[in-house]
Amino acid sequence: MEFDNDNYSSHISQQFNDELEQIRTQLLTMGGVVERQVHDAIESLLVGDAELAEQSRRVDKQINDMELMIDEQCTTIIARRQPAASDLRLIISVSKAVSDLERMGDEAAKICRHAIELVEEGDSPRGYQEVRHIGTLVRDMVKNVLTAFARNDTELAYRVAKQDKSVDQEYRTAMRSLVTYMMEDPRAISSVLNVIWVLRSLERIGDHARNMAEHLIYLVSGTDVRHQSLKQIKKAVQDDIDNR
Numbered sequence: 618m619e620f621d622n623d624n625y626s627s628h629i630s631q632q633f634n635d636e637l638e639q640i641r642t643q644l645l646t647m648g649g650v651v652e653r654q655v656h657d658a659i660e661s662l663l664v665g666d667a668e669l670a671e672q673s674r675r676v677d678k679q680i681n682d683m684e685l686m687i688d689e690q691c692t693t694i695i696a697r698r699q700p701a702a703s704d705l706r707l708i709i710s711v712s713k714a715v716s717d718l719e720r721m722g723d724e725a726a727k728i729c730r731h732a733i734e735l736v737e738e739g740d741s742p743r744g745y746q747e748v749r750h751i752g753t754l755v756r757d758m759v760k761n762v763l764t765a766f767a768r769n770d771t772e773l774a775y776r777v778a779k780q781d782k783s784v785d786q787e788y789r790t791a792m793r794s795l796v797t798y799m800m801e802d803p804r805a806i807s808s809v810l811n812v813i814w815v816l817r818s819l820e821r822i823g824d825h826a827r828n829m830a831e832h833l834i835y836l837v838s839g840t841d842v843r844h845q846s847l848k849q850i851k852k853a854v855q856d857d858i859d860n861r
Contacts, residue, residue, distance in 0.1 A: 633698055637707055640690050641766075644711050644718075647683040648763040650676065651718045651725070655759055655822060658725040659752040662732035662815060663745060670736070674729035680722035687715045703839075710836035714766065717825040717832075721759065724818040724825075731811040731818075743798050743805065744812035747791035748819070754784050755819045758826040765830060771837050771854045774830035778850055781827035788820040 654676045661670035691712045694700065700708060758780045765773040795813055799806045831842050834850065838857035842850045 633694075633700075633704075636690070636694050636698070637704060640687055640694070640711050641707065643683070643687050643690070644714055645763060645767055647680065647687065647715060647718050648759075648766070650680060650683065651721050652756075652759050652763060654680070654722055654725045656756055658728040658732065659748065659756065659819075661729060662735065663749055663752075665732075665736050667733050667736040670729040670732040674726045674733075677722050677726040680719055684715050684719040688712060703836075706836050706839065710832040714829045714832045717828045721822045721825045724822050727818045728815050731815050735808060735811050738808055738811075743809055744791065744795050744816070747787070747794070748812060748815055751784060751787050751791065751816060751819050754780060754787065755823045755826070758784070758823055762826045762829045762833070765833050769833070769837050771834050771857055774833040775847075775850055775854045777830040778827050779847055781823050782847065784820060784823040788816055791816055 654673050657669055657673040657676075660666070661673060691708050694708055695705075698704075758777050761773055761780070762777045764770065765777065792813065795809055795816075799809050828843075831850070834840065834842050834854060834857075838853055840853040840857070842853050845853075
């Protein structure tokens with residue numbers, strides 16, 4: 618029987634494409650779990666729901682397991698397929714994005730822990746308005762960066778990076794306000810410190826969302842935009858659009 622090399626190569630190629638699509642799909646699935654965890658963590662604090670906080674905190678193990686599984690698949694694909702060019706960029710970008718998602722989960726779990734402590738203290742300290750505002754911005758970033766990955770949308774990824782600047786500004790303003798409040802009323806220090814740590818976790822989730830946006834821009838355009846200014850990132854995105 619004659620061996621059909623073309624069909625064999627086509628079969629291998631299709632298998633490879635399926636494997637790449639699978640890790641991409643699993644990244645988005647993991648992203649959905651993290652997005653829900655971040656939402657529930659913030660909500661548990663704002664409404665004083667310790668049970669919701671505990672449920673959300675337990676999700677962290679699931680997220681850790683998903684990270685390990687996807688990383689193992691990425692390593693296996695690299696070892697077996699020896700990918701190059703855009704295929705290799707996809708695997709690298711997915712692996713890095715998964716790491717950022719796992720760290721978002723860690724920060725969400727921290728928010729849950731502080732939410733439980735605040736419920737036990739029975740107070741509604743200053744800073745909840747800031748948590749609501751910054752939390753809304755950060756949840757929007759997480760949602761948008763996952764949408765950008767689903768659509769290979771570098772323009773949306775750039776907007777996520779731009780949103781991070783707004784989160785940083787709001788965070789600094791909130792911190793100044795809360796530190797001043799604690800100086801004026803030392804009795805509030807314990808509860809307000811919990812809110813400060815929550816805001817810190819939200820700011821870090823925003824940082825990880827920006828990192829994911831940068832990974833997506835690298836995946837699509839081939840340009841590494843880490844540690845670059847918003848102006849430079851915008852130029853890289855525009856250059857990629859112009860060259861299509």
